[in-house]
Amino acid sequence: MRFVCRAQQHKGFTLKTYFCTSNFYLMIEQILIGKTKEAVKSLYQLDASLAQIQLQNTRKEFAGDITLVVFPFTKVSRKSPEATAAEIGDYLQANVAEVESYNVIKGFLNISIKKEYWINFLTENYTIDQFGFQQTNDNQPIVIEFSSPNTNKPLHLGHIRNNLLGFSLSRILQAAGKNVVKVNLVNDRGIHICKSMLAWQKWGNGETPESSGLKGDKLVGKYYVIFDKQYKEQIATMVADGAIPEDAAKKAQLIIEAQQLLQKWEAGDEEVIGLWKKMNGWVYEGFAKTYKTLGIEFDKTYYESQTYLHGKELVEEGVQKGVYTRRADGSVWIDLSAEGLDEKLLLRSDGTSVYMTQDLGTATQRQKEYNPEQLIYVVGNEQEYHFQVLKVVLKHLGCAWSDSIYHLSYGMVELPAGKMKSREGTVVDADDLMQEMFDTSEAMARELGKIESFDDDEAKNLYRTIGLGALKYFILKVDPKKNMMFNPSESVDFNGNTGPFIQYTYARIKSVLRKAEEANFEFTTLQSGDLLPQEKELLKKIHDFPAMLIQAADMHSPAVIANFAFELASEYNRFYHELTILKEENLPSRGLRLCLSQFTAMVISNSLWLLGIEVPERM
């Protein structure tokens, strides 16, 4: 179970500057890195490492486009930062055709790139739909597990963060050229589902999703809650009669019956298996609806009922090999004190499996099936210890590939009232939350008078697109590893740094583009004048996209893309506000701005796609 009761690192890279080629274009950063290497070799006989060549975008308050930090070279140049920067600047200006000029401020070499480079960059890329995306390779895949629900209750806000992170990351990795396999692991067996089954047998009166109109997962969840309530009452009664609370919890009739149900299940009792299949079937129907609404899908779904036995075999294998030890009571353990961890249980004394057991099974199975480059688990940070142990336990079994396991450990979602607790009714249900978002976006659209020309289907689709855009962006813009605050009533907004803001920018651009096409305006980058500051800033922001994608993939962080998308949209809105496009009388300028607009729309759309967010043509 990846989720326990409530909803719910790495520093893998040091390379400062991300550089890459788009499919059809050599980016200026790559050229400058190569030539800077040459420059310091020629000037100071230094073989510079990539870490020493620090390029960054020039801050807006200074002249220039790209800045080289020259402090790392002052040791070998034995000159002041200013003099060093000037020497390197001279070299670059003489040897790089794209360099227009430079200026030096303290140890910062601010390089201005020629207009021709920028125009050429625009011309070469603005019609390339997949600008910045890498071709997917057929190498070893990356297998990414996310969602991982239990079948005894509906999906909630914690699952939403998990699903959005997993799904977005899989798209980011795919766009970065990786061969990605998305897998789900459903915890369909165990005492939790038996509790729901027992309560349904006792108090269900044959209720089904059809008879009650309740969504399947909600119905099963309802009986889980009923079990818990009745169980607590039994305990209370027993305690009132003088029992010790701990004993009562173990000896209450209901929990005994649930355990018997589990034993029957493990023994393959036909009636129990039949009920189990029926109720899980309801849950899967419910989950499928939620996933569909959320826009999440998987390449493959694993079920713990089919993998836990494999885990048991592996533990036996470990005992045979002598790497795990069986105690007198029959339980199996591994001693990890040499690794600075504790002793860990792998199999109970009664022979039943624990959490770790099935994870050994699923990991090994995936390894055999895919031989992946990396095995990613999107699971909350409360389970960091579990995955740490999992890797070591596998290693003891001789699985060298356990190093390829990567736990994407994300922070908890907190509510203003504190943690979500299902038993206290403070869980934010996934379906309810999405519906609220749809309702809010409808109310907003009506209030703003945005949908007068929309038919019903179009309008409904728009509420869905925007509501989901707001929710997904709100969650994904936060660094995955950090805990985040979710305030349902206030936090999800439609203005400012939000999904709808970015979607709106896209719709705005599309409106301009439609009008330009109707009027048969020419899209052209051939123009004589200089790029205006607004045009250039926008183009430079777009130019950053390929590097941002690589950074996001490297850091396993959709937040990088989210923040980029916001900055790009903001930049476009400024451009849009300060310059006219359709009414521009200078035709080359008009053509250029149309190309810029088209390019921006494409990159916004691709960025949001990486986050699993759709864009509306009108809003």
Next chain:
RNA sequence: GGCCUCGUAGCUCAGUGGAUAGAGCAGCAGCCUUCUAAGCUGCGGGUCAUAGGUUCGAAUCCUAUCGAGGUCACCA
């Protein structure tokens, strides 16, 4: 108690050893006869938890302290 995270503006968050720490929200003041105002512009708002250290340079790395959370089950 051991181990692991986190602490940046009133709130939610960016900031991966580099320049004067940035956004959004909230507050205040402007901008629709003009390509979509779900937009744009301006103002105010900071002991980057605290104290040391490393470095040419620290919100960022190290140490300690304080505060918050997580984890250390024959739970998952």
